Each structure stands twice: as structure tokens, then as C-alpha cells.
Amino acid sequence: MNPQSLPTAETIAIGTELTIGQVLDTNTAYAAAGLERLGFRVVCTRAVPDDWALMRHAMEEALGRSLVTIVTGGLGPTKDDFTKAVLHEIFGGELVEDARTLRAVEERLRRLGIEMLQSNHDQCLVPSTCEVLHNDFGTAPGMVFRRGEHLLVSLPGVPYEMEGLFRERVTPLLQSLTSGARFHRTVSLYGTPESTLAEELKDWESSLAPVFSLAYLPSPQGIRLRLTGNGVATPEMHQLADLRLAELEKLLGDRIFGHGEEDMPMALARMLRAGGRSLATAESCTAGRLGALLTAEPGASHFYRGGVVAYSDDAKLRLLGLDAQRLAREGAVSQWTAEAMARAVRERLGADYGLATTGLMGPEGDGTDTPVGTLWVAWAGARGVGSRRVTMGNLRRVNLERSAFLALNSLRLFMLGE
Structure with a gap:
């Protein structure tokens, strides 16, 4: 149609x-x-x-x-x-x-x-x-x-x-006014730029029947791929859409975190609840955004133990018990600090996982050599501690949103690897 x-x-x-x-x-x-x-x-x-x-x-x-x-x-x-x-x-x-x-x-x-x-x-x-x-x-x-x-x-x-x-x-x-002739299948993924993704999927997209179309919907929260069927919504059409979607999932693998309206916090919540696991957060630069995202949906009490917003160095010392001399030597925006925060909040709140963020969101620097837009994310679990550094731009609001979703995705990938 x-x-x-x-x-x-x-x-x-x-x-x-x-x-x-x-x-x-x-x-x-x-x-x-x-x-x-x-x-x-x-x-x-x-x-x-x-x-x-x-x-x-x-x-x-x-x-x-x-x-x-x-x-x-x-x-x-x-x-x-x-x-x-x-x-x-x-x-x-x-x-x-x-x-x-x-x-x-x-x-x-x-x-x-x-x-x-x-x-x-x-x-x-x-x-x-x-x-x-x-x-x-x-x-x-x-x-x-x-x-x-x-x-x-x-x-x-x-x-x-x-x-x-x-x-x-x-x-x-x-x-009663329509035949319901248009339908969508949507998957969400994280970690691949839109241009790179389009190049990666160009052969698959070219092979789509004329009745289907693919749309790319990027945001700091990831990219949503919407497959639209522009035909009579018969069982056969839905079956064909499901087959093409399965091909897409095979191509993209673990980068896909959700289907339909499921966003990153919902996907992580689903994984934590399915595994009977709990999470605690320690936030510096994201200042409570992780906790807010995780508790936006009902049922968060089943997996979220709580969070510590340790924005200042003093809060990191008092609330998380970080070593003062080591913090002064390494700096607030560092691998050591992020990992220490993740370990500390996991232990203090008795959670299966600890997730931590520390960074410099901009637009101004902090007087050190740390580039504006630097983010350290760390996660801690029973099998150890991990971390990653990302450098973003100098748009503060964008950096804050990207930081929160990057942190959630980092824990998601860590859990998938267990």
C-alpha cells in the first residue's frame, strides 16, 4: 500500500x-x-x-x-x-x-x-x-x-x-476510520554513530521489500531504528517484518538494548529483575540522574538499593570513605576515583552491583589538564571492577544526558558478559 x-x-x-x-x-x-x-x-x-x-x-x-x-x-x-x-x-x-x-x-x-x-x-x-x-x-x-x-x-x-x-x-x-494498514517495529541500540550505522546496514536496507521503510532516530539516549510496514497488516506481513527484524538483531548483536518503547533504564531494570540482582549508584557529575532514571518506572524497589550523590570531594570522603590522599593525588575526574566510588557504594549499600560516574561536564574547565567533556564511568560486581573513559563536547546539558545513558549501558554490557 x-x-x-x-x-x-x-x-x-x-x-x-x-x-x-x-x-x-x-x-x-x-x-x-x-x-x-x-x-x-x-x-x-x-x-x-x-x-x-x-x-x-x-x-x-x-x-x-x-x-x-x-x-x-x-x-x-x-x-x-x-x-x-x-x-x-x-x-x-x-x-x-x-x-x-x-x-x-x-x-x-x-x-x-x-x-x-x-x-x-x-x-x-x-x-x-x-x-x-x-x-x-x-x-x-x-x-x-x-x-x-x-x-x-x-x-x-x-x-x-x-x-x-x-x-x-x-x-x-x-x-473504525482506518484499516490499521501501517505498522512499526522498533529496536533501540547504543554505542554506534548514526553515519557508521547507516553504512553498516546499507546492504540490509537495500534488500528491504518496497513495502518496508527504515528510519534512523538518533538522540543522546541512543539510536532507535523504526521498520515501517506500509501494507495491509496481514499475519503474513507481520511475519515478514519479524523475519527482517531478526536479521537486523543478528547484525547488531548486543548493541540492541530494547524493543518497542523500552528505553535504556527500562531495559536495565528488566535485566536486574530477571536475575534477582540489586544496584546502587554513586554519582558525581550526573548528580542523581541515574537514580532518577532508574526509579521513574514502577517496581524500582525490587532492584534499586539507593544512591549517593557525592558531587564535591568532601562528599566523596564523608559519604563513600575514599582515601583523602589518594583522591588529592589522582583527582576527582580519574579512573581511580570512579572505580573507588563504584566499589564503595556497592559495599555500603549491600548491592550486587555498584555504578559510578565522575566527570567534567563543561562548558568551563576546572583549572587542571582534564579536557572539558571528560567522563569516567565505573562498575563493580562480584567478578571485579571495570571502567571506561569517554571524551564528549562542551555542551553541558547534552553531556549530562549522554553520561547517564552511557553509564547505564556500560553496566548492561558488563552484566551481559557475566
Whole structure:
């Protein structure tokens, strides 16, 4: 199937905070990914400020171009939230009270001990021309409007409310509009630059049938390879995709750490839980990022003993018991320090593994000969201690993210080698 023949969809994110870069728009990414999974071809995503004329123009344009439009934001109780008013102007009808939404809002506010205001009541008024999507995650309901075969779905801008409504209400609504003709297989890997990887896979990629396409999605967290099938999603097509994916896994080996939505922290957590092993972290330059990544998913208490953020030399001495003279001689950013930190946190927290980071993240140096962007990672386990040095650039935020994921991957490879 030609991707151009898929039903089209687009997204509009409402809010001046988005267009001036004050708030990161995660709703568009979530909605676009959901639409793709359902078999739509997303032809446009845009952010529009809180401007009546611009909002109406964007919505009218989308209604004339795409089968489905997802609009997020502008449904709150404040004066700058007027998406509903714009939609009322476009689709007409009367504003009517939705009794189910009113009861839900009253109950939610009562539980929170908050007085019901007129602005809260106004959120329960919807145009009579819409179908209400009841919101179990917040106060503002979603709305579905129809113009001929075209659908416009308006959802709250609060990310967890938008995601919940899209998952529970919008997905079932849209499933009947597509054949589910597009599907993806995704693997994630770490440790190979994108250009090197493309050269390594060029023969395999060239051998793909026309119905498949491969996309490279690089980030400091690794590279995601997305194999897309642009055909009728028959069992035979899925089987062929699985065979091609198996070939890819054979080519890339241990560099692959995850499938689908599994990221590096999730992959390491899976390995630790499967082996009944525990982990403790000692962080200098990453300053708690390892612990935050590892505990972001439920169930971390099954494998994560805890962590020590020893950012200063004094903290390394007091919290991890490093030798003061040796630390002064070797320096904070050194192989000895990283390995000593990994050993110490493993022993002090009684974990199977210790993982440590120390480095110079930039953009300025520390007055020594250590280059900006230097990272030492060390790991300790029952079969010994290991470490590696990496030199990155001088972009601090990028270095911090890369350091955390490089450390997690280093422990993953150490565990695979046991």
C-alpha cells in the first residue's frame, strides 16, 4: 500500500506558551504517534498562539485538508482559554450544560476541598453540536465535532489528561476510520554513530521489500531504528517484518538494548529483575540522574538499593570513605576515583552491583589538564571492577544526558558478559 493512500490526520496545539518556547509541547508527539499507530498519515503538526483569528484559520484549514484533526489546549477555566468559544463559532449550536461533566467536576472539587466557582461551572458548558468525551482525569471534557466525513477532536492541554482521553476515548473512536494498514517495529541500540550505522546496514536496507521503510532516530539516549510496514497488516506481513527484524538483531548483536518503547533504564531494570540482582549508584557529575532514571518506572524497589550523590570531594570522603590522599593525588575526574566510588557504594549499600560516574561536564574547565567533556564511568560486581573513559563536547546539558545513558549501558554490557 502506498503511504499516500492512508487517511490523513493532523494536530493543532493551542497556547502562546508553546509558540514562545516557554513550555515544551509533548501533546503533539503523543497524538501524532497515536495517530500513526492507528493507521493515519500525519500530514501536519502545528502550534498556534492564543489568538482567535489564527486559531480559527488553523482549524478551518485542517478541516478542509485532513480526515481527522486533534486540537489540544485552551479548555481551562481562565480568560486565555477560549478554544471552546472558537469551536462554538465554527460549528454553531447552543452552549448547553453537560450533566455528567458537572457531577464529575462537583465531586472532584468536593474531594479536594475546593469551592465550585463560576469558571468551573463554565467548563461544563459545551456546544450542542459536539459529542462529549467525558474526562475521568480532570475537569474539562473533550469534544468531537463533525463536518461531513471530517472529524475535529478537542482535548485538554494538560498532558496526563490529554493522554488519558486519547487512550480511553479517542482511540476507540478513530479505529473504525482506518484499516490499521501501517505498522512499526522498533529496536533501540547504543554505542554506534548514526553515519557508521547507516553504512553498516546499507546492504540490509537495500534488500528491504518496497513495502518496508527504515528510519534512523538518533538522540543522546541512543539510536532507535523504526521498520515501517506500509501494507495491509496481514499475519503474513507481520511475519515478514519479524523475519527482517531478526536479521537486523543478528547484525547488531548486543548493541540492541530494547524493543518497542523500552528505553535504556527500562531495559536495565528488566535485566536486574530477571536475575534477582540489586544496584546502587554513586554519582558525581550526573548528580542523581541515574537514580532518577532508574526509579521513574514502577517496581524500582525490587532492584534499586539507593544512591549517593557525592558531587564535591568532601562528599566523596564523608559519604563513600575514599582515601583523602589518594583522591588529592589522582583527582576527582580519574579512573581511580570512579572505580573507588563504584566499589564503595556497592559495599555500603549491600548491592550486587555498584555504578559510578565522575566527570567534567563543561562548558568551563576546572583549572587542571582534564579536557572539558571528560567522563569516567565505573562498575563493580562480584567478578571485579571495570571502567571506561569517554571524551564528549562542551555542551553541558547534552553531556549530562549522554553520561547517564552511557553509564547505564556500560553496566548492561558488563552484566551481559557475566
